[in-house]
Amino acid sequence: MPFHFTRRAAIATSAAALLGRPVMAQEPVMHEVQMLNVDPDNPRARQVYIPRILVAQPGDTVKFVSVDRGHNSESVPEMMPDGAENWEGAINDDIEVTVSVPGFYGYKCTPHASVGMVGLIIVQGDGMMDNREAAQGVRQRGRARQVWDEIWEEVDGMDLA
Ligand SMILES: [Cu+2]
Known part of the structure; x- marks a missing residue:
């Protein structure tokens, strides 16, 4: 029924315009996080995820x-x-994690x-x-404490809205 389709599309368009968002949902993206012995941009940083945020x-x-x-x-x-699924990759394994719940996911x-x-x-x-606060409030040990401090400081400077 072309008429209904058009009308519904028009309503969707105006609703999206009100929210200031594109009409179509974004296509899912595949991101890559590399697991490295040395940060190529900072040889003094060892055992790193790139990007780490x-x-x-x-x-x-x-x-x-x-x-x-x-x-x-x-x-x-x-x-x-809350409601997000945990994961645990095996050593040396590439794993793919699909994220569906908005929020902060800490991993190690x-x-x-x-x-x-x-x-x-x-x-x-x-x-x-x-x-956000609960994740930052988790007690960290050793060098992880310093790295998390750096991460949260960087997060504070990001425009995430
Ligand atoms: Cu490692």
Whole structure:
């Protein structure tokens, strides 16, 4: 029924215009996070995720790529939004994680968390800030504490709205 289709489309268009958003939902994106022994831009930084802060949209996939051996990605349950699924990759495995719940996702390399191999995924959308404080409030150990301080400071400077 072309008439109904057109009318519905027109309503959707005006609603989207009111919200200041594009009419069509964004296509899901595949992001990559590299697991590395050395940061290519800073040889003094060892055991790193690049990028260590990633901004994604609900429905996107994050692929952790085992560029160097000996690493994995494991979500930190206390640093996950309510309702989001935890993950635990095996050492040396590339894994793909689809993120659907807005919020802050903290993760770590199981063998290297204590030397600061940690990272953050921020999924934008309604409720994004709900676990922001809880994630930052998690007690960190060793070098991870310093890295998380740097991460949260960087997050504070980001325009995430
Ligand atoms: Cu590692």
